[in-house]
């Protein structure tokens with residue numbers, strides 16, 4: 001139990017070693033993904049693999065789309081080796097630009113990327129789903145390529161810590177007076193019955209859950225719109241919710257200490273949440 005994959009080998013996590021010269025360690029020079037495993041099956045592998053391949057290509061780490069495709073088999077081996085065929089889990093993948101003497105510019109051609117994958121058992125929070133979560137707002141201090149899932153997460157780390165210190169689950173990022181996304185989630189508001197979220201751009205991560213949620217909402221007849229929500233609209237909205245691979249759809253019931261709507265999960269959020277969970281779990285027999 002607790003085996004991981006590192007550069008072609010499967011080994012116990014406490015025996016996995018990388019160089020202190022690894023550019024993931026020194027520069028945060030890498031791309032990562034997190035996938036959800038339900039009853040031993042990877043949820044939305046194709047979408048996660050496509051996002052990872054696009055990110056690696058964008059930052060010019062030499063790990064091709066077919067190399068990324070090969071990680072599906074790695075994931076399935078980790079699921080089997082770690083007894084994760086039943087219940088739920090997550091698998092973390094990271095590909096860094098490899099280990100080389102420190103220069104800001106790229107290492108010599110031929111430097112192999114460092115490839116790591118590690119599973120963890122996961123139990124979704126029923127409380128979060130049913131009772132909702134608290135959130136705070138913070139200025140979005142991140143860079144201008146938030147569409148890339150890079151391991152350099154300083155902006156998200158500081159935002160989530162601020163949330164944590166105020167007893168909240170998530171920090172919603174505000175840029176130019178607009179609600180962008182959470183530190184590790186995409187953010188939605190219900191305004192005049194329409195489910196609204198920031199449009200895809202370089203300023204938000206193209207969340208896999210975000211896309212599933214938009215599709216699920218449309219499917220059950222809830223109108224959706226990918227248009228920015230202002231900070232004023234955010235505080236006036238009767239319903240807010242956040243979505244992500246380990247968050248699913250979580251209603252926000254308190255924002256910066258102020259009650260959202262009635263203070264409990266609203267009807268549109270609940271409808272969208274149920275539609276999303278039906279897609280997530282499909283016919284899986286797992287209790288949820």
Ligand SMILES: Cc1ncc(COP(=O)(O)O)c(C=O)c1O
Pocket residue numbers: 156181182183184185186204205206207208209210243244245246
């Ligand atoms: C900044 C950010 N936005 C959104 C998300 C949600 O993306 P996904 O639904 O693909 O997990 C994440 C996930 O980690 C994230 O880090």
